Amino acid sequence: MPYSKDHKHQSRRSILQAARDLFCLHGFNRVSINQIMRRAKMTHGAFYNHFKSKEELYSAAFVDSLKASRTARLVKGPLSIQNLVVLATSYWNLQETPSQELPGPETILFNEISSDNNQIQVLFSQAYSSLIRMLEIRIKALNKLQKQNYQIEPQQVANRARAVAVSLVGAVTISRAISDSDERCNLLQAAQEQILFLLGVNRNVLRNEDL
Numbered sequence: 125m126p127y128s129k130d131h132k133h134q135s136r137r138s139i140l141q142a143a144r145d146l147f148c149l150h151g152f153n154r155v156s157i158n159q160i161m162r163r164a165k166m167t168h169g170a171f172y173n174h175f176k177s178k179e180e181l182y183s184a185a186f187v188d189s190l191k192a193s194r195t196a197r198l199v200k201g202p203l204s205i206q207n208l209v210v211l212a213t214s215y216w217n218l219q220e221t222p223s224q225e226l227p228g229p230e231t232i233l234f235n236e237i238s239s240d241n242n243q244i245q246v247l248f249s250q251a252y253s254s255l256i257r258m259l260e261i262r263i264k265a266l267n268k269l270q271k272q273n274y275q276i277e278p279q280q281v282a283n284r285a286r287a288v289a290v291s292l293v294g295a296v297t298i299s300r301a302i303s304d305s306d307e308r309c310n311l312l313q314a315a316q317e318q319i320l321f322l323l324g325v326n327r328n329v330l331r332n333e334d335l
Contacts, residue, residue: 136174138164143185151235152182152244179243186247189231190254234296252289259285259323266324288322291315 142163146155157178161168175181236248260281267276295315302308 132173135164135166135170138166139171139174139181140185140188143181144189147182147185147235148189148231152178152239152241157181179241183243183247186251234293234300237293237297255289256282256285259288263323284322284324288319291318291322 139160143155143160146160146163155178157171158168160181161171171181175184236244239245239248263281263284264276292315295311299308299311302311
């Protein structure tokens with residue numbers, strides 16, 4: 125008996141979810157099709173009923189994470205200082221406790237910096253552009269929210285967004301290679317403070333905001 129469309133859809137979703145989890149944890153080169161299919165609790169042969177290659181699956185997982193990303197939803201929703209802090213801490217792994225959020229496309233920036241795969245490089249560029257756009261939106265919106273008495277220039281916004289990206293990706297990448305848990309915590313805390321400063325978070329507003 126042939127499988128129903130719903131069964132095929134669910135199988136594809138299972139593969140995508142398994143792939144997204146593993147790629148975000150380990151990166152493209154360190155994940156095999158066998159590992160993905162074991163995590164999805166399916167046979168290796170079933171993979172090719174849905175995807176032609178690991179590269180195609182990686183691309184699909186990236187698009188899937190982009191659609192489901194909490195950052196994408198927050199950009200469209202009302203801005204608050206708390207939203208911003210969540211983005212700069214929990215969601216981007218700038219805390220020692222694991223985030224319960226689904227991994228977002230920006231996680232690609234943590235794993236694929238040195239990739240020489242052309243398809244992965246394209247997705248890396250997309251992830252970077254997505255992150256910068258989101259940061260620019262946040263910086264401009266926060267400037268308005270805090271009723272600053274000066275107009276922030278577009279170039280200032282862009283450069284501040286780039287600086288945040290460098291601080292974020294650098295901190296997470298280095299922290300993964302540090303075995304000393306105390307130093308890792310100190311590094312992440314320093315990065316968190318730097319990122320909030322670059323984003324323009326007023327800590328007095330942060331403390332007084334009704335969470």
